[in-house]
Amino acid sequence: MSAMRRLGPLIANLAMTALALMFLYPFYWLIVSSFRSQEAMLVNPLRLMPESFDLAAYTSIRLVGGVPIEVYSFNSMLITVLATVLAVATTALGAYALYRRPHLPGFKFVQFGFLLTMMYPAMLLVIPVYLVMFRIGLLGTYAGLVMFLALQPILFLMFSQFFRSIPRDLMDSAKMDGASEWQVLTRVVLPIAQPVVNTVFLIGFLLNWKQWLPILVVAASPDRYTLPVALLAMNTEYGINFQSTMALAALTTAPIVVLFLLTQRRVIGGFVAGAVKG
Amino acid sequence: MATLELIDVCKKFGASAVLQDVSLSVDDGEFVVFVGPSGCGKSTLLRTIAGLEDASAGLIRIDGAVVNGVDAAKRGLAMVFQSYALYPHMTVEQNMAFGLKLARLPKADIDARIKAAAEVLKIGDLLGRLPKTLSGGQRQRVAIGRAIVREPKIFLFDEPLSNLDAELRVQMRIELARLHARLKATMIYVTHDQVEAMTLADKIVVLQAGRVEQIGAPLDLYNRPANSFVAGFIGSPRMNFIAARIEAIGPQGVRAAIGGEGDLVHFAVDGSRLRIGDSTILGIRPESIAIRPAGDGETTGLAAEIILDEQLGSGTCVHAMTRAGDILVSYLQGQVPLRKGAAVRLSLPATACHLFDRDGTALVRLE
Amino acid sequence: MQSPMLTANSANAGALQPGPVMAWMLLIWQHRVLYLMLLPFAALTLTFGLWPIALSILVSFTENQTALSDAATYVGLENFQAVIADPEFRHSLSLTLLYTALSVVLNLSLALALALALSGPTLKRGATFYKLALFMPVVTPEVATFIVWKWMLNQDFGAVNAALSSLGLPAFAGTTKADSAFIALVIVELWHHVGFYTVVFLTNLQLLDASLDEAARMDGAGRARRIWSIWIPQLRPAIAINSLYALISFLKTFTAVIVITKGGPNFATNFVSYYAYTKFDLAQYGKATAMATILFVIVLALTLLVHLYSERKDYR
Numbered sequence: 032m033s034a035m036r037r038l039g040p041l042i043a044n045l046a047m048t049a050l051a052l053m054f055l056y057p058f059y060w061l062i063v064s065s066f067r068s069q070e071a072m073l074v075n076p077l078r079l080m081p082e083s084f085d086l087a088a089y090t091s092i093r094l095v096g097g098v099p100i101e102v103y104s105f106n107s108m109l110i111t112v113l114a115t116v117l118a119v120a121t122t123a124l125g126a127y128a129l130y131r132r133p134h135l136p137g138f139k140f141v142q143f144g145f146l147l148t149m150m151y152p153a154m155l156l157v158i159p160v161y162l163v164m165f166r167i168g169l170l171g172t173y174a175g176l177v178m179f180l181a182l183q184p185i186l187f188l189m190f191s192q193f194f195r196s197i198p199r200d201l202m203d204s205a206k207m208d209g210a211s212e213w214q215v216l217t218r219v220v221l222p223i224a225q226p227v228v229n230t231v232f233l234i235g236f237l238l239n240w241k242q243w244l245p246i247l248v249v250a251a252s253p254d255r256y257t258l259p260v261a262l263l264a265m266n267t268e269y270g271i272n273f274q275s276t277m278a279l280a281a282l283t284t285a286p287i288v289v290l291f292l293l294t295q296r297r298v299i300g301g302f303v304a305g306a307v308k309g
Numbered sequence: 310m311a312t313l314e315l316i317d318v319c320k321k322f323g324a325s326a327v328l329q330d331v332s333l334s335v336d337d338g339e340f341v342v343f344v345g346p347s348g349c350g351k352s353t354l355l356r357t358i359a360g361l362e363d364a365s366a367g368l369i370r371i372d373g374a375v376v377n378g379v380d381a382a383k384r385g386l387a388m389v390f391q392s393y394a395l396y397p398h399m400t401v402e403q404n405m406a407f408g409l410k411l412a413r414l415p416k417a418d419i420d421a422r423i424k425a426a427a428e429v430l431k432i433g434d435l436l437g438r439l440p441k442t443l444s445g446g447q448r449q450r451v452a453i454g455r456a457i458v459r460e461p462k463i464f465l466f467d468e469p470l471s472n473l474d475a476e477l478r479v480q481m482r483i484e485l486a487r488l489h490a491r492l493k494a495t496m497i498y499v500t501h502d503q504v505e506a507m508t509l510a511d512k513i514v515v516l517q518a519g520r521v522e523q524i525g526a527p528l529d530l531y532n533r534p535a536n537s538f539v540a541g542f543i544g545s546p547r548m549n550f551i552a553a554r555i556e557a558i559g560p561q562g563v564r565a566a567i568g569g570e571g572d573l574v575h576f577a578v579d580g581s582r583l584r585i586g587d588s589t590i591l592g593i594r595p596e597s598i599a600i601r602p603a604g605d606g607e608t609t610g611l612a613a614e615i616i617l618d619e620q621l622g623s624g625t626c627v628h629a630m631t632r633a634g635d636i637l638v639s640y641l642q643g644q645v646p647l648r649k650g651a652a653v654r655l656s657l658p659a660t661a662c663h664l665f666d667r668d669g670t671a672l673v674r675l676e
Numbered sequence: 677m678q679s680p681m682l683t684a685n686s687a688n689a690g691a692l693q694p695g696p697v698m699a700w701m702l703l704i705w706q707h708r709v710l711y712l713m714l715l716p717f718a719a720l721t722l723t724f725g726l727w728p729i730a731l732s733i734l735v736s737f738t739e740n741q742t743a744l745s746d747a748a749t750y751v752g753l754e755n756f757q758a759v760i761a762d763p764e765f766r767h768s769l770s771l772t773l774l775y776t777a778l779s780v781v782l783n784l785s786l787a788l789a790l791a792l793a794l795s796g797p798t799l800k801r802g803a804t805f806y807k808l809a810l811f812m813p814v815v816t817p818e819v820a821t822f823i824v825w826k827w828m829l830n831q832d833f834g835a836v837n838a839a840l841s842s843l844g845l846p847a848f849a850g851t852t853k854a855d856s857a858f859i860a861l862v863i864v865e866l867w868h869h870v871g872f873y874t875v876v877f878l879t880n881l882q883l884l885d886a887s888l889d890e891a892a893r894m895d896g897a898g899r900a901r902r903i904w905s906i907w908i909p910q911l912r913p914a915i916a917i918n919s920l921y922a923l924i925s926f927l928k929t930f931t932a933v934i935v936i937t938k939g940g941p942n943f944a945t946n947f948v949s950y951y952a953y954t955k956f957d958l959a960q961y962g963k964a965t966a967m968a969t970i971l972f973v974i975v976l977a978l979t980l981l982v983h984l985y986s987e988r989k990d991y992r
Binding site: 054125 | 700703704707710711714716717722723725728729732735794806807811812813814816818826827834837842867871872875876879927928930931934935949952961964965967968971972976
């Protein structure tokens with residue numbers, strides 16, 4: 032019995048560790064493969080360390096589809112940061128207004144419209160968005176991309192959830208102290224919300240970095256592509272450029288992995304907060 | 310310092326009416342308490358006065374000027390919340406200064422006011438602390454301090470003591486009474502606790518289901534409740550109610566039968582709206598019931614048996630059941646040797662009895 | 677202090693009953709700051725949400741050639757009839773539903789099991805690492821990780837078959853055969869999503885009312901019994917929200933298909949969203965948007981169903 036008591040947890044931990052490593056393995060395989068040639072992979076696909084750190088793939092992706100990799104990286108950074116800033120600003124204000132007075136004329140309509148948008152198949156929404164962009168003259172522009180990406184359901188849910196957790200008395204109290212609605216937000220709610228704003232920003236960044244379809248469709252030419260879109264374009268040439276594809280995939284993934292490792296507690300907590308029923 | 314007047318104020322949330330035709334006037338410097346069971350609309354009424362809710366109909370006047378539609382921020386009132394609602398990211402001093410800074414008061418004035426209020430409330434050494442490091446009682450003081458520095462036209466209190474433990478509650482109640490005496494400000498106070506209402510108020514407004522049941526000075530409500538609801542709500546232990554059937558009506562009052570044995574009791578009330586045979590309700594406060602051991606050929610009063618005795622030390626609460634099955638509570642001063650099972654006689658002095666008609670409305674006393 | 681409209685009204689005191697339109701405008705004016713706050717968000721939702729959705733639904737009623745022109749020809753339900761009559765669409769729809777059902781069940785049950793395991797004291801020490809490993813696929817760009825999976829599933833130099841053969845197990849056909857391609861997508865998407873559902877369950881487990889569990893223990897209930905009768909019923913809201921998220925996300929499965937299988941082999945993974953996308957690529961706009969609309973209605977109906985279920989049985 033006592034042997035079982037000691038063995039049980041050990042086995043459980045071993046099994047869980049094995050599962051965790053299986054979940055992480057694709058990332059490891061990605062990094063290792065980006066340093067190994069296609070021929071070496073054919074000989075031994077499971078090798079844990081590359082034979083040599085062959086940087087050929089990384090030099091080969093200086094130009095992808097005729098566009099320098101720096102352009103894709105710049106686009107990724109620019110579009111992700113701007114879209115996230117815009118997303119945080121608009122959803123924070125919008126969620127706050129909807130939370131403060133959900134019954135004002137028109138407010139329910141906006142909330143409901145937003146929920147509908149969440150449910151519409153995103154990849155199919157992109158197509159009519161193309162038409163809308165065309166009509167308002169934003170096709171192929173950074174502005175158009177940034178504005179479309181700023182509409183992020185989970186960010187809205189995170190803010191809604193947070194605002195609901197603030198005692199209503201606090202805002203009423205500020206009103207009684209003579210604060211205008213704007214001052215209630217800037218002097219009382221936002222200072223309290225600072226950690227949440229940071230988390231939402233972080234998650235918005237992670238999510239926007241991943242985006243590819245809207246950019247692929249709305250961007251008029253490859254010089255507006257971001258890293259994931261360039262990667263996808265490369266992927267369509269199946270089997271030709273395994274090592275380069277891995278190198279580009281590694282470049283696309285690495286910043287996110289690092290960012291996530293540095294902020295994992297906050298990121299996981301934030302995702303969950305957006306998914307708690309309220 | 311201000312007067313307040315409400316005229317037929319109504320408040321509806323969707324289809325349900327939370328306040329119905331509430332009218333009342335508050336004089337300058339008066340301490341008015343809204344009291345009633347939970348859900349009676351007292352907090353909504355306070356919030357409507359504050360401007361945190363919009364009245365669906367009716368007028369609200371502060372110092373004679375209509376304030377319907379005026380933003381809460383601009384009514385010049387201050388409110389102390391049940392949850393204290395201190396800004397968690399500000400120190401005590403910043404909490405108190407917040408409203409004054411918004412009003413763009415000069416720094417020197419702000420400091421002077423905070424200093425004065427802190428002295429009155431004995432929170433001078435807490436000024437640099439954050440709310441989360443304070444005890445419940447300290448938070449309460451800060452919340453009150455935040456209201457005082459504003460020098461508002463009217464102070465509004467929304468159940469400010471209900472989150473404190475019993476001992477602190479009594480202490481803060483006394484301090485609030487002193488504060489009112491000192492500031493001579495108009496104050497409106499919401500509570501569900503009739504003891505707070507009785508001890509603090511110049512004027513009590515009893516609310517039930519969104520309607521005003523009675524408005525009056527504490528002892529007026531105690532002595533002359535307008536209906537059985539107010540009679541039952543004000544006073545502790547609660548007033549006893551038993552059925553009474555009208556047997557005779559005359560110019561001097563009415564006679565009614567109680568207790569199933571046909572004991573007739575005379576009431577000096579206006580019986581002109583009654584008819585013989587009407588069922589009414591007799592109300593009598595526990596401290597008005599006299600109780601004697603049965604026996605010795607004693608025949609006056611209601612025969613009853615003690616089913617429970619609560620010894621409180623300073624007094625004794627005796628629950629007695631009449632032969633008709635009514636349970637009457639009697640409160641006696643001191644330690645009374647009446648125990649469960651004892652047979653007793655209860656006498657209900659006619660002058661202390663209240664008679665209510667079938668709707669619960671008190672019958673007018675003949676003086 | 678007071679708006680002029682109000683003073684006018686208060687003149688005839690006691691009758692503060694402005695007309696409904698006036699009251700409406702007054703309300704909006706009073707809360708103009710909130711309207712301004714909502715404006716950017718509302719504008720984005722309208723421009724990039726409702727307008728394109730409306731447009732998409734409109735296009736589903738037009739004839740393909742004229743769909744995008746200013747003088748579109750409306751053909752009523754013709755596109756819908758054509759789509760429903762298309763055997764490949766029906767096949768695609770049933771594939772999508774099967775895939776969704778399978779994925780929702782697998783994801784939620786694995787997530788629940790993992791969350792129950794991770795919430796206990798046994799795995800406490802490594803919990804942060806385990807959570808991190810499970811959650812990493814959720815946040816990393818799926819275009820990249822799905823490409824990795826595609827290559828790992830490759831028969832010649834993929835890690836999956838190399839590992840299977842080194843364990844003496846039969847080879848997995850990966851994306852080359854119909855059944856295995858379908859299964860491969862289920863597995864890859866499980867890897868991608870399960871961490872999210874797990875941490876949602878885990879967080880909710882940590883919020884459970886401990887006194888209920890203690891009461892059940894006093895009543896002599898064993899661990900399995902308590903999990904089944906005490907914990908899982910309390911997790912109902914979390915199950916509802918996870919089901920909702922999973923339903924919406926799996927019904928719309930797209931990135932995995934376009935990266936890994938491209939709908940093949942032999943249409944075995946030709947899910948509705950991908951099929952609609954290919955129709956769009958072929959400039960069959962009417963049909964593409966008709967399919968999108970059908971999928972949208974299904975998502976809407978299922979969401980409503982889950983919502984009703986969770987509201988009705990919400991006994992918190």
